[in-house]
Amino acid sequence: MESHFTVTVPAEGEPERLDQFIVRSLDGLTRSAVQRLIDDGRVTVNGIVEKASLKLKGGEVVAVEVPPPAPAVPQAEEIPLDILYEDGDVVVVNKPAGMVVHPGAGNPGGTLVNALLGHCRDLSGIGGEIRPGIVHRIDKDTSGVLVVAKNDRAHDGLARQFHDHTIKRIYLALVFGSPREDKGRVEGAIGRHPTDRLRMSGKARHGKRAVTHWKVLARYPGLSLLQLRLETGRTHQIRVHMAESGHPLVGDELYGGGGRLANLRDPVLRKLIRELGRQALHAKTLGFVHPVTADYLEFDTPLPDDLQRIIDYLESVAGG
Template sequence: MERQDERYDLSVPTEGEAERLDQFVARSVQGITRSAAQRLIEEGRVTVDDRLEKPSLKLRGGERVVVTVPPPAPAVPEAEEIPLVVLHEDGDVVVVDKPAGMVVHPAAGNPGGTLVNALLAHCTDLSGIGGEIRPGIVHRIDKDTSGVLVVAKSDRAHESLSRQFHDHTVKRVYLALVYGSPREDKGRIEGAIGRHPTDRKKMSGAARHGKHAVTHWRVAARFTGVTLLRLRLETGRTHQIRVHMAEAGFPLVGDEVYGGAGRINNLRDPVLRKLIRELGRQALHAKTLGFVHPVTGEYLEFDTELPEDMARIIDYLERQGA
Protein backbone atom coordinates (compact mmCIF):
# COMPACT_ATOMS: atom_id res chain seq x y z
CA MET A 1 0.00 0.00 0.00
CA GLU A 2 1.32 3.43 -0.95
CA ARG A 3 2.07 5.60 2.05
CA GLN A 4 0.11 8.85 2.38
CA ASP A 5 1.12 12.33 3.46
CA GLU A 6 0.88 13.03 7.19
CA ARG A 7 -1.08 16.15 8.13
CA TYR A 8 -0.55 18.08 11.37
CA ASP A 9 -3.10 20.72 12.40
CA LEU A 10 -1.41 22.85 15.06
CA SER A 11 -2.43 25.82 17.18
CA VAL A 12 0.23 28.32 18.24
CA PRO A 13 0.06 28.91 22.02
CA THR A 14 -1.09 32.38 22.97
CA GLU A 15 1.30 32.58 25.90
CA GLY A 16 5.05 32.87 25.60
CA GLU A 17 7.40 34.79 23.35
CA ALA A 18 7.07 35.18 19.59
CA GLU A 19 8.65 32.32 17.66
CA ARG A 20 9.80 31.85 14.08
CA LEU A 21 7.60 29.63 11.92
CA ASP A 22 10.42 27.18 11.10
CA GLN A 23 11.30 26.88 14.79
CA PHE A 24 7.68 26.20 15.73
CA VAL A 25 7.30 23.49 13.07
CA ALA A 26 10.55 21.77 14.08
CA ARG A 27 9.52 21.83 17.75
CA SER A 28 5.97 20.63 17.13
CA VAL A 29 6.39 17.81 14.61
CA GLN A 30 8.35 14.74 15.72
CA GLY A 31 11.34 13.87 13.56
CA ILE A 32 11.45 17.25 11.76
CA THR A 33 14.65 19.27 12.06
CA ARG A 34 14.73 23.02 11.55
CA SER A 35 16.32 22.64 8.10
CA ALA A 36 13.64 20.09 7.14
CA ALA A 37 10.97 22.50 8.41
CA GLN A 38 12.41 25.24 6.21
CA ARG A 39 12.24 22.94 3.17
CA LEU A 40 8.62 22.07 3.90
CA ILE A 41 7.74 25.76 4.21
CA GLU A 42 9.56 26.65 1.00
CA GLU A 43 7.84 23.76 -0.82
CA GLY A 44 4.45 25.17 0.16
CA ARG A 45 3.65 22.33 2.57
CA VAL A 46 3.05 24.68 5.52
CA THR A 47 0.23 27.21 5.84
CA VAL A 48 -0.45 29.80 8.54
CA ASP A 49 -4.15 30.66 8.75
CA ASP A 50 -4.48 29.20 5.22
CA ARG A 51 -1.67 31.38 3.82
CA LEU A 52 1.80 30.47 2.60
CA GLU A 53 4.49 32.26 4.57
CA LYS A 54 8.28 32.48 4.88
CA PRO A 55 10.29 30.40 7.38
CA SER A 56 11.23 33.60 9.22
CA LEU A 57 7.63 34.63 9.93
CA LYS A 58 7.18 35.56 13.60
CA LEU A 59 4.23 33.78 15.18
CA ARG A 60 2.50 35.92 17.79
CA GLY A 61 0.10 33.31 19.17
CA GLY A 62 -3.31 31.98 18.20
CA GLU A 63 -2.42 31.16 14.59
CA ARG A 64 -3.47 27.88 12.97
CA VAL A 65 -0.50 26.14 11.36
CA VAL A 66 -1.09 23.18 9.04
CA VAL A 67 1.93 21.03 8.14
CA THR A 68 1.82 18.37 5.43
CA VAL A 69 4.73 15.92 5.63
CA PRO A 70 5.31 13.66 2.61
CA PRO A 71 6.22 10.00 3.21
CA PRO A 72 9.96 9.31 3.37
CA ALA A 73 11.64 8.18 0.21
CA PRO A 74 12.36 4.45 0.26
CA ALA A 75 15.88 3.77 1.39
CA VAL A 76 18.07 0.72 1.47
CA PRO A 77 20.33 0.87 4.53
CA GLU A 78 23.97 -0.01 3.97
CA ALA A 79 25.87 -2.67 5.86
CA GLU A 80 28.39 -1.21 8.32
CA GLU A 81 31.03 -3.05 10.32
CA ILE A 82 29.89 -1.97 13.77
CA PRO A 83 30.72 -4.17 16.80
CA LEU A 84 27.73 -6.01 18.26
CA VAL A 85 27.22 -7.90 21.51
CA VAL A 86 25.33 -10.99 20.32
CA LEU A 87 23.62 -12.95 23.09
CA HIS A 88 22.10 -15.63 20.85
CA GLU A 89 21.88 -16.42 17.16
CA ASP A 90 20.37 -19.19 15.07
CA GLY A 91 18.81 -19.42 11.63
CA ASP A 92 15.68 -17.54 12.68
CA VAL A 93 16.54 -14.98 15.36
CA VAL A 94 19.43 -12.94 16.65
CA VAL A 95 19.39 -11.42 20.15
CA VAL A 96 21.67 -8.48 20.89
CA ASP A 97 22.58 -6.26 23.84
CA LYS A 98 22.13 -2.78 22.34
CA PRO A 99 24.39 -0.07 23.75
CA ALA A 100 23.01 3.31 24.77
CA GLY A 101 23.40 5.89 22.02
CA MET A 102 22.65 3.51 19.14
CA VAL A 103 19.49 4.10 17.09
CA VAL A 104 17.67 0.89 16.14
CA HIS A 105 16.93 1.66 12.48
CA PRO A 106 17.83 4.40 9.96
CA ALA A 107 15.71 7.55 9.86
CA ALA A 108 16.01 11.04 8.45
CA GLY A 109 18.37 12.23 11.17
CA ASN A 110 20.22 8.91 11.54
CA PRO A 111 20.93 7.38 8.11
CA GLY A 112 23.85 5.31 9.39
CA GLY A 113 25.46 3.91 12.48
CA THR A 114 22.26 2.13 13.51
CA LEU A 115 21.59 -1.38 14.73
CA VAL A 116 20.15 -2.26 11.33
CA ASN A 117 23.35 -1.13 9.60
CA ALA A 118 25.37 -3.29 11.99
CA LEU A 119 23.09 -6.31 11.56
CA LEU A 120 23.24 -6.11 7.77
CA ALA A 121 27.01 -6.55 8.01
CA HIS A 122 26.70 -9.26 10.65
CA CYS A 123 24.12 -11.46 8.90
CA THR A 124 22.86 -11.56 5.34
CA ASP A 125 19.52 -13.26 5.98
CA LEU A 126 17.43 -10.63 7.80
CA SER A 127 13.67 -10.66 7.30
CA GLY A 128 12.38 -7.95 4.98
CA ILE A 129 8.83 -7.76 6.36
CA GLY A 130 7.89 -4.20 7.28
CA GLY A 131 9.89 -2.64 4.47
CA GLU A 132 13.51 -2.44 3.47
CA ILE A 133 14.14 0.48 5.81
CA ARG A 134 13.85 -1.66 8.94
CA PRO A 135 14.63 -5.29 8.03
CA GLY A 136 14.02 -7.81 10.79
CA ILE A 137 12.93 -5.24 13.36
CA VAL A 138 9.93 -6.37 15.42
CA HIS A 139 10.35 -4.03 18.42
CA ARG A 140 12.49 -1.09 19.43
CA ILE A 141 14.08 0.51 22.45
CA ASP A 142 14.98 4.20 22.55
CA LYS A 143 18.33 5.43 21.27
CA ASP A 144 19.50 6.31 24.79
CA THR A 145 18.12 3.15 26.41
CA SER A 146 20.47 0.16 26.61
CA GLY A 147 19.61 -3.51 26.70
CA VAL A 148 18.37 -6.69 25.11
CA LEU A 149 16.53 -6.74 21.77
CA VAL A 150 15.49 -9.57 19.42
CA VAL A 151 15.60 -9.34 15.62
CA ALA A 152 13.97 -11.71 13.13
CA LYS A 153 16.12 -13.41 10.49
CA SER A 154 13.29 -15.15 8.64
CA ASP A 155 9.79 -14.14 7.56
CA ARG A 156 8.31 -16.92 9.69
CA ALA A 157 10.18 -15.64 12.73
CA HIS A 158 9.11 -12.07 12.00
CA GLU A 159 5.44 -13.01 11.85
CA SER A 160 5.60 -15.06 15.06
CA LEU A 161 7.53 -12.47 17.08
CA SER A 162 5.33 -9.63 15.85
CA ARG A 163 2.28 -11.59 16.99
CA GLN A 164 3.84 -12.23 20.42
CA PHE A 165 4.57 -8.55 20.91
CA HIS A 166 1.07 -7.64 19.71
CA ASP A 167 -0.48 -10.12 22.15
CA HIS A 168 1.73 -8.84 25.03
CA THR A 169 3.08 -12.33 25.78
CA VAL A 170 6.74 -11.29 25.63
CA LYS A 171 8.49 -10.87 29.00
CA ARG A 172 10.11 -7.42 29.16
CA VAL A 173 11.86 -6.31 32.35
CA TYR A 174 13.69 -3.00 32.78
CA LEU A 175 15.81 -1.37 35.47
CA ALA A 176 15.48 2.36 35.98
CA LEU A 177 16.81 4.98 38.37
CA VAL A 178 14.14 7.53 39.24
CA TYR A 179 14.10 10.70 41.31
CA GLY A 180 12.27 10.53 44.59
CA SER A 181 11.04 7.60 46.66
CA PRO A 182 7.66 5.96 46.02
CA ARG A 183 5.63 5.47 49.18
CA GLU A 184 4.75 1.88 48.28
CA ASP A 185 7.17 -0.93 47.44
CA LYS A 186 5.34 -1.93 44.27
CA GLY A 187 2.53 -0.78 42.05
CA ARG A 188 0.76 -0.82 38.72
CA ILE A 189 0.28 2.14 36.40
CA GLU A 190 -2.45 1.98 33.78
CA GLY A 191 -3.56 4.61 31.29
CA ALA A 192 -3.59 5.45 27.61
CA ILE A 193 -0.44 6.90 26.04
CA GLY A 194 -0.36 8.91 22.84
CA ARG A 195 1.20 11.94 21.21
CA HIS A 196 1.38 14.93 23.57
CA PRO A 197 -1.43 17.41 22.77
CA THR A 198 0.92 20.40 22.37
CA ASP A 199 4.50 19.07 22.19
CA ARG A 200 4.52 16.66 19.25
CA LYS A 201 7.98 15.32 20.13
CA LYS A 202 6.70 13.87 23.40
CA MET A 203 4.25 11.19 24.45
CA SER A 204 1.67 11.76 27.15
CA GLY A 205 -1.06 10.20 29.24
CA ALA A 206 -3.19 13.25 28.41
CA ALA A 207 -3.38 12.47 24.68
CA ARG A 208 -6.81 12.52 23.09
CA HIS A 209 -6.33 9.27 21.20
CA GLY A 210 -3.86 7.23 23.22
CA LYS A 211 -3.28 3.48 23.32
CA HIS A 212 -3.82 1.36 26.42
CA ALA A 213 -0.61 1.01 28.45
CA VAL A 214 0.22 -0.91 31.63
CA THR A 215 3.47 -0.82 33.61
CA HIS A 216 4.19 -2.90 36.71
CA TRP A 217 6.94 -1.65 39.04
CA ARG A 218 8.58 -2.55 42.30
CA VAL A 219 11.39 -1.01 44.33
CA ALA A 220 14.73 -2.78 43.93
CA ALA A 221 16.72 -0.39 46.17
CA ARG A 222 16.16 2.94 47.90
CA PHE A 223 18.85 5.60 48.16
CA THR A 224 18.93 9.23 49.24
CA GLY A 225 17.12 11.22 46.56
CA VAL A 226 16.80 8.40 44.02
CA THR A 227 15.30 4.91 43.78
CA LEU A 228 16.20 1.88 41.67
CA LEU A 229 13.06 0.34 40.16
CA ARG A 230 12.45 -2.99 38.46
CA LEU A 231 9.70 -2.57 35.88
CA ARG A 232 7.77 -5.07 33.78
CA LEU A 233 5.95 -3.94 30.67
CA GLU A 234 2.53 -5.48 30.10
CA THR A 235 2.25 -3.36 26.95
CA GLY A 236 5.01 -1.71 24.93
CA ARG A 237 4.07 1.83 23.94
CA THR A 238 6.57 4.45 22.82
CA HIS A 239 8.35 5.98 25.85
CA GLN A 240 5.96 4.05 28.12
CA ILE A 241 8.17 3.78 31.21
CA ARG A 242 9.45 7.33 30.86
CA VAL A 243 5.91 8.75 30.57
CA HIS A 244 4.34 6.61 33.30
CA MET A 245 7.04 7.30 35.88
CA ALA A 246 7.24 11.03 35.09
CA GLU A 247 3.48 11.45 35.35
CA ALA A 248 3.51 9.49 38.61
CA GLY A 249 5.95 12.07 40.01
CA PHE A 250 9.13 10.00 39.68
CA PRO A 251 10.89 10.98 36.43
CA LEU A 252 13.85 8.93 35.29
CA VAL A 253 17.26 10.16 36.30
CA GLY A 254 18.86 11.92 33.33
CA ASP A 255 15.62 12.13 31.29
CA GLU A 256 15.61 15.74 30.10
CA VAL A 257 12.50 15.24 27.96
CA TYR A 258 10.19 14.00 30.71
CA GLY A 259 11.11 16.09 33.72
CA GLY A 260 14.40 14.59 34.82
CA ALA A 261 16.51 17.66 34.07
CA GLY A 262 15.79 20.08 36.91
CA ARG A 263 15.53 17.45 39.65
CA ILE A 264 19.29 16.95 39.72
CA ASN A 265 19.63 20.29 41.53
CA ASN A 266 17.68 18.86 44.48
CA LEU A 267 20.42 16.30 45.16
CA ARG A 268 22.83 17.34 47.90
CA ASP A 269 25.59 14.90 46.98
CA PRO A 270 27.97 16.61 44.49
CA VAL A 271 29.54 13.29 43.46
CA LEU A 272 26.13 11.85 42.58
CA ARG A 273 25.25 14.96 40.58
CA LYS A 274 28.53 14.62 38.68
CA LEU A 275 27.89 10.93 37.90
CA ILE A 276 24.39 11.71 36.62
CA ARG A 277 25.67 14.49 34.38
CA GLU A 278 28.30 12.13 32.99
CA LEU A 279 25.54 9.59 32.27
CA GLY A 280 24.09 11.98 29.69
CA ARG A 281 20.94 9.92 29.09
CA GLN A 282 17.90 8.50 30.85
CA ALA A 283 18.91 5.83 33.37
CA LEU A 284 16.95 3.01 31.74
CA HIS A 285 18.14 -0.48 30.82
CA ALA A 286 16.18 -3.29 29.14
CA LYS A 287 17.47 -6.06 31.39
CA THR A 288 15.42 -9.14 30.50
CA LEU A 289 13.63 -10.38 27.38
CA GLY A 290 11.74 -13.65 27.20
CA PHE A 291 9.80 -15.08 24.25
CA VAL A 292 8.80 -18.33 22.58
CA HIS A 293 11.15 -19.30 19.77
CA PRO A 294 9.16 -18.84 16.55
CA VAL A 295 10.21 -22.22 15.09
CA THR A 296 11.15 -24.60 17.91
CA GLY A 297 8.44 -23.44 20.33
CA GLU A 298 11.01 -23.34 23.14
CA TYR A 299 10.77 -20.51 25.67
CA LEU A 300 13.98 -18.43 25.61
CA GLU A 301 14.96 -15.80 28.16
CA PHE A 302 17.95 -13.48 28.05
CA ASP A 303 19.23 -11.39 30.93
CA THR A 304 21.78 -8.59 30.64
CA GLU A 305 23.94 -6.77 33.18
CA LEU A 306 23.67 -3.05 33.76
CA PRO A 307 25.93 -1.06 31.43
CA GLU A 308 28.96 0.58 32.97
CA ASP A 309 27.50 4.08 33.16
CA MET A 310 24.43 3.03 35.19
CA ALA A 311 26.40 0.47 37.22
CA ARG A 312 28.86 3.20 38.25
CA ILE A 313 26.03 5.21 39.82
CA ILE A 314 24.53 2.19 41.60
CA ASP A 315 27.95 1.13 42.91
CA TYR A 316 28.57 4.59 44.30
CA LEU A 317 25.15 4.73 46.00
CA GLU A 318 25.62 1.28 47.53
CA ARG A 319 29.03 2.29 48.91
CA GLN A 320 27.44 5.26 50.64
CA GLY A 321 25.23 2.86 52.57
CA ALA A 322 22.29 5.20 52.04
Protein backbone atom coordinates in the same frame (compact mmCIF):
# COMPACT_ATOMS: atom_id res chain seq x y z
CA MET B 1 16.49 19.43 6.26
CA GLU B 2 12.87 19.56 7.35
CA SER B 3 10.43 21.63 5.31
CA HIS B 4 7.93 23.79 7.19
CA PHE B 5 4.63 24.96 5.72
CA THR B 6 1.95 27.16 7.23
CA VAL B 7 -1.45 27.56 5.60
CA THR B 8 -4.45 29.56 6.83
CA VAL B 9 -7.81 27.95 6.08
CA PRO B 10 -9.99 30.31 4.02
CA ALA B 11 -12.86 31.78 6.02
CA GLU B 12 -15.34 31.06 3.25
CA GLY B 13 -16.22 27.62 1.96
CA GLU B 14 -17.60 24.35 3.28
CA PRO B 15 -16.06 22.56 6.28
CA GLU B 16 -13.29 20.19 5.16
CA ARG B 17 -11.34 17.37 6.78
CA LEU B 18 -7.82 18.26 7.92
CA ASP B 19 -6.09 15.59 5.81
CA GLN B 20 -8.06 16.51 2.69
CA PHE B 21 -7.24 20.19 3.13
CA ILE B 22 -3.49 19.49 3.37
CA VAL B 23 -3.49 17.24 0.30
CA ARG B 24 -5.33 19.93 -1.66
CA SER B 25 -3.18 22.79 -0.38
CA LEU B 26 0.35 21.34 -0.56
CA ASP B 27 1.74 19.87 -3.77
CA GLY B 28 3.58 16.57 -3.72
CA LEU B 29 1.96 15.05 -0.61
CA THR B 30 -0.23 11.98 -1.01
CA ARG B 31 -3.12 11.17 1.32
CA SER B 32 -1.12 8.36 2.95
CA ALA B 33 1.92 10.61 3.43
CA VAL B 34 -0.27 13.26 5.07
CA GLN B 35 -1.80 10.62 7.33
CA ARG B 36 1.69 9.58 8.49
CA LEU B 37 2.64 13.19 9.18
CA ILE B 38 -0.52 13.63 11.27
CA ASP B 39 0.07 10.36 13.15
CA ASP B 40 3.65 11.44 13.88
CA GLY B 41 2.46 14.74 15.38
CA ARG B 42 3.96 16.81 12.57
CA VAL B 43 0.71 18.64 11.82
CA THR B 44 -0.85 21.20 14.15
CA VAL B 45 -4.00 23.29 13.95
CA ASN B 46 -3.68 26.56 15.85
CA GLY B 47 -0.67 25.02 17.59
CA ILE B 48 -2.44 21.82 18.67
CA VAL B 49 -1.94 18.32 17.26
CA GLU B 50 -5.26 17.13 15.86
CA LYS B 51 -6.60 13.98 14.17
CA ALA B 52 -6.97 13.62 10.40
CA SER B 53 -10.77 13.73 10.53
CA LEU B 54 -10.94 17.14 12.21
CA LYS B 55 -13.37 19.38 10.31
CA LEU B 56 -11.85 22.76 9.48
CA LYS B 57 -14.42 25.56 9.52
CA GLY B 58 -12.26 28.46 8.35
CA GLY B 59 -9.65 30.76 9.86
CA GLU B 60 -7.52 27.99 11.41
CA VAL B 61 -3.74 28.08 10.98
CA VAL B 62 -2.43 24.68 9.82
CA ALA B 63 1.30 24.04 10.25
CA VAL B 64 3.00 21.06 8.59
CA GLU B 65 6.55 19.75 9.10
CA VAL B 66 7.82 17.45 6.36
CA PRO B 67 10.99 15.53 7.34
CA PRO B 68 13.69 14.80 4.77
CA PRO B 69 13.35 11.42 3.08
CA ALA B 70 15.18 8.54 4.74
CA PRO B 71 17.59 6.51 2.61
CA ALA B 72 15.75 3.95 0.49
CA VAL B 73 17.86 0.97 1.55
CA PRO B 74 20.10 0.78 4.65
CA GLN B 75 23.73 -0.02 3.89
CA ALA B 76 25.57 -2.85 5.60
CA GLU B 77 28.18 -1.51 8.02
CA GLU B 78 30.90 -3.26 9.98
CA ILE B 79 29.82 -2.22 13.47
CA PRO B 80 30.64 -4.45 16.46
CA LEU B 81 27.63 -6.12 18.08
CA ASP B 82 27.15 -7.78 21.46
CA ILE B 83 25.28 -10.88 20.27
CA LEU B 84 23.66 -12.92 23.03
CA TYR B 85 22.14 -15.61 20.81
CA GLU B 86 21.80 -16.41 17.12
CA ASP B 87 20.40 -19.20 14.98
CA GLY B 88 18.87 -19.39 11.52
CA ASP B 89 15.69 -17.63 12.62
CA VAL B 90 16.49 -14.99 15.24
CA VAL B 91 19.35 -12.94 16.59
CA VAL B 92 19.32 -11.47 20.10
CA VAL B 93 21.56 -8.47 20.81
CA ASN B 94 22.50 -6.31 23.76
CA LYS B 95 22.08 -2.82 22.28
CA PRO B 96 24.35 -0.12 23.67
CA ALA B 97 22.98 3.26 24.70
CA GLY B 98 23.38 5.81 21.94
CA MET B 99 22.60 3.43 19.06
CA VAL B 100 19.41 4.03 17.05
CA VAL B 101 17.54 0.84 16.10
CA HIS B 102 16.82 1.67 12.44
CA PRO B 103 17.64 4.44 9.94
CA GLY B 104 15.44 7.51 9.80
CA ALA B 105 15.55 11.26 9.50
CA GLY B 106 18.79 12.44 11.05
CA ASN B 107 20.13 8.89 11.44
CA PRO B 108 20.91 7.50 7.98
CA GLY B 109 23.62 5.16 9.24
CA GLY B 110 25.33 3.74 12.29
CA THR B 111 22.11 2.06 13.42
CA LEU B 112 21.45 -1.44 14.71
CA VAL B 113 19.96 -2.36 11.32
CA ASN B 114 23.15 -1.24 9.53
CA ALA B 115 25.20 -3.32 11.96
CA LEU B 116 22.96 -6.38 11.57
CA LEU B 117 23.09 -6.18 7.77
CA GLY B 118 26.87 -6.16 8.04
CA HIS B 119 26.73 -9.18 10.32
CA CYS B 120 24.11 -11.53 8.85
CA ARG B 121 22.67 -9.94 5.66
CA ASP B 122 19.52 -12.11 5.78
CA LEU B 123 17.00 -10.18 7.86
CA SER B 124 13.24 -10.58 7.52
CA GLY B 125 11.69 -8.41 4.83
CA ILE B 126 8.39 -7.86 6.66
CA GLY B 127 9.66 -4.76 8.44
CA GLY B 128 10.26 -3.08 5.06
CA GLU B 129 13.44 -1.79 3.50
CA ILE B 130 14.18 0.65 6.32
CA ARG B 131 13.38 -1.73 9.20
CA PRO B 132 14.26 -5.25 8.04
CA GLY B 133 13.82 -7.80 10.80
CA ILE B 134 12.79 -5.25 13.42
CA VAL B 135 9.94 -6.55 15.59
CA HIS B 136 10.26 -4.10 18.50
CA ARG B 137 12.41 -1.15 19.45
CA ILE B 138 14.04 0.44 22.46
CA ASP B 139 14.93 4.13 22.54
CA LYS B 140 18.29 5.35 21.26
CA ASP B 141 19.50 6.21 24.77
CA THR B 142 18.12 3.07 26.40
CA SER B 143 20.47 0.09 26.60
CA GLY B 144 19.60 -3.57 26.68
CA VAL B 145 18.33 -6.74 25.08
CA LEU B 146 16.41 -6.82 21.80
CA VAL B 147 15.37 -9.65 19.42
CA VAL B 148 15.45 -9.40 15.61
CA ALA B 149 13.85 -11.75 13.08
CA LYS B 150 16.01 -13.28 10.32
CA ASN B 151 13.13 -14.57 8.20
CA ASP B 152 9.47 -13.80 7.66
CA ARG B 153 8.21 -16.84 9.60
CA ALA B 154 10.16 -15.74 12.66
CA HIS B 155 9.02 -12.15 12.21
CA ASP B 156 5.37 -13.18 12.10
CA GLY B 157 5.68 -15.43 15.15
CA LEU B 158 7.46 -12.82 17.26
CA ALA B 159 5.10 -10.04 16.18
CA ARG B 160 2.14 -12.16 17.30
CA GLN B 161 3.68 -12.59 20.76
CA PHE B 162 4.29 -8.86 21.10
CA HIS B 163 0.72 -8.19 19.97
CA ASP B 164 -0.63 -10.69 22.52
CA HIS B 165 1.58 -9.23 25.30
CA THR B 166 3.12 -12.62 26.07
CA ILE B 167 6.74 -11.44 25.78
CA LYS B 168 8.58 -11.10 29.09
CA ARG B 169 10.21 -7.65 29.27
CA ILE B 170 11.95 -6.50 32.45
CA TYR B 171 13.66 -3.11 32.76
CA LEU B 172 15.74 -1.43 35.45
CA ALA B 173 15.38 2.30 36.00
CA LEU B 174 16.84 4.83 38.40
CA VAL B 175 14.19 7.43 39.24
CA PHE B 176 13.91 10.57 41.31
CA GLY B 177 12.09 10.35 44.61
CA SER B 178 10.84 7.41 46.64
CA PRO B 179 7.48 5.79 45.83
CA ARG B 180 5.22 5.41 48.86
CA GLU B 181 4.53 1.74 48.14
CA ASP B 182 7.03 -1.04 47.45
CA LYS B 183 5.29 -2.08 44.23
CA GLY B 184 2.43 -1.00 42.03
CA ARG B 185 0.85 -0.79 38.61
CA VAL B 186 0.37 2.15 36.25
CA GLU B 187 -2.32 2.03 33.58
CA GLY B 188 -3.43 4.66 31.10
CA ALA B 189 -3.70 5.49 27.42
CA ILE B 190 -0.47 6.79 25.90
CA GLY B 191 -0.46 8.83 22.70
CA ARG B 192 1.32 11.72 21.04
CA HIS B 193 1.53 14.83 23.24
CA PRO B 194 -1.06 17.39 22.08
CA THR B 195 1.49 20.17 21.51
CA ASP B 196 5.00 18.63 21.60
CA ARG B 197 5.53 16.06 18.83
CA LEU B 198 8.74 14.76 20.45
CA ARG B 199 6.92 13.64 23.58
CA MET B 200 4.26 11.07 24.39
CA SER B 201 1.62 11.62 27.04
CA GLY B 202 -0.85 9.76 29.21
CA LYS B 203 -3.25 12.64 28.66
CA ALA B 204 -3.47 12.30 24.86
CA ARG B 205 -6.97 12.27 23.42
CA HIS B 206 -6.30 9.31 21.15
CA GLY B 207 -3.90 7.12 23.10
CA LYS B 208 -3.45 3.35 23.30
CA ARG B 209 -3.77 1.31 26.49
CA ALA B 210 -0.47 1.05 28.35
CA VAL B 211 0.29 -0.94 31.52
CA THR B 212 3.52 -0.94 33.54
CA HIS B 213 4.16 -3.00 36.69
CA TRP B 214 6.88 -1.67 38.99
CA LYS B 215 8.72 -2.76 42.12
CA VAL B 216 11.23 -0.90 44.28
CA LEU B 217 14.57 -2.72 44.45
CA ALA B 218 16.48 -0.13 46.48
CA ARG B 219 15.91 3.30 48.02
CA TYR B 220 18.66 5.92 48.22
CA PRO B 221 18.67 9.58 49.33
CA GLY B 222 16.58 11.30 46.65
CA LEU B 223 16.57 8.33 44.25
CA SER B 224 15.12 4.84 43.87
CA LEU B 225 16.07 1.83 41.77
CA LEU B 226 13.01 0.23 40.19
CA GLN B 227 12.33 -3.02 38.38
CA LEU B 228 9.64 -2.55 35.75
CA ARG B 229 7.69 -5.13 33.77
CA LEU B 230 5.97 -4.07 30.58
CA GLU B 231 2.54 -5.56 30.00
CA THR B 232 2.24 -3.45 26.85
CA GLY B 233 4.95 -1.76 24.83
CA ARG B 234 4.04 1.79 23.82
CA THR B 235 6.54 4.41 22.71
CA HIS B 236 8.33 5.91 25.75
CA GLN B 237 5.95 3.95 28.01
CA ILE B 238 8.16 3.66 31.10
CA ARG B 239 9.44 7.22 30.75
CA VAL B 240 5.90 8.62 30.51
CA HIS B 241 4.45 6.46 33.29
CA MET B 242 7.22 7.26 35.74
CA ALA B 243 7.24 10.99 34.95
CA GLU B 244 3.48 11.29 35.28
CA SER B 245 3.63 9.32 38.55
CA GLY B 246 5.96 11.96 39.98
CA HIS B 247 9.15 9.92 39.62
CA PRO B 248 10.87 10.85 36.32
CA LEU B 249 13.87 8.84 35.22
CA VAL B 250 17.26 10.17 36.19
CA GLY B 251 18.82 11.91 33.20
CA ASP B 252 15.59 12.02 31.17
CA GLU B 253 15.61 15.62 29.94
CA LEU B 254 12.54 15.12 27.73
CA TYR B 255 10.28 14.06 30.61
CA GLY B 256 11.49 16.24 33.44
CA GLY B 257 14.36 14.18 34.81
CA GLY B 258 16.89 16.94 34.18
CA GLY B 259 15.21 19.56 36.33
CA ARG B 260 15.44 17.42 39.47
CA LEU B 261 19.23 17.15 39.41
CA ALA B 262 19.79 20.39 41.35
CA ASN B 263 17.77 18.93 44.24
CA LEU B 264 20.44 16.32 44.92
CA ARG B 265 22.89 17.55 47.56
CA ASP B 266 25.72 15.14 46.78
CA PRO B 267 28.10 16.81 44.26
CA VAL B 268 29.73 13.48 43.33
CA LEU B 269 26.33 11.98 42.51
CA ARG B 270 25.36 15.01 40.45
CA LYS B 271 28.62 14.69 38.49
CA LEU B 272 28.03 10.97 37.79
CA ILE B 273 24.53 11.70 36.52
CA ARG B 274 25.75 14.50 34.26
CA GLU B 275 28.36 12.13 32.84
CA LEU B 276 25.62 9.56 32.18
CA GLY B 277 24.09 11.95 29.65
CA ARG B 278 20.95 9.86 29.06
CA GLN B 279 17.91 8.42 30.78
CA ALA B 280 18.83 5.81 33.39
CA LEU B 281 16.92 2.95 31.75
CA HIS B 282 18.12 -0.54 30.82
CA ALA B 283 16.19 -3.38 29.14
CA LYS B 284 17.50 -6.13 31.40
CA THR B 285 15.49 -9.26 30.54
CA LEU B 286 13.71 -10.53 27.44
CA GLY B 287 11.86 -13.85 27.32
CA PHE B 288 9.89 -15.30 24.41
CA VAL B 289 8.86 -18.54 22.74
CA HIS B 290 11.10 -19.28 19.78
CA PRO B 291 8.86 -18.66 16.76
CA VAL B 292 10.06 -21.81 14.95
CA THR B 293 11.20 -24.36 17.54
CA ALA B 294 8.60 -23.34 20.19
CA ASP B 295 11.31 -23.48 22.91
CA TYR B 296 11.14 -20.80 25.59
CA LEU B 297 14.22 -18.56 25.53
CA GLU B 298 15.17 -15.95 28.11
CA PHE B 299 18.10 -13.54 28.07
CA ASP B 300 19.38 -11.41 30.91
CA THR B 301 21.84 -8.52 30.56
CA PRO B 302 23.81 -6.72 33.28
CA LEU B 303 23.65 -2.97 33.78
CA PRO B 304 26.08 -1.16 31.47
CA ASP B 305 29.11 0.45 33.09
CA ASP B 306 27.72 4.01 33.11
CA LEU B 307 24.65 3.00 35.12
CA GLN B 308 26.53 0.53 37.28
CA ARG B 309 28.94 3.28 38.37
CA ILE B 310 26.05 5.30 39.75
CA ILE B 311 24.55 2.29 41.56
CA ASP B 312 27.94 1.33 43.01
CA TYR B 313 28.41 4.84 44.32
CA LEU B 314 24.93 4.94 45.85
CA GLU B 315 25.57 1.59 47.53
CA SER B 316 28.92 2.76 48.89
CA VAL B 317 27.34 5.87 50.38
CA ALA B 318 24.43 3.91 51.83
CA GLY B 319 26.78 1.36 53.37
CA GLY B 320 29.30 3.87 54.59
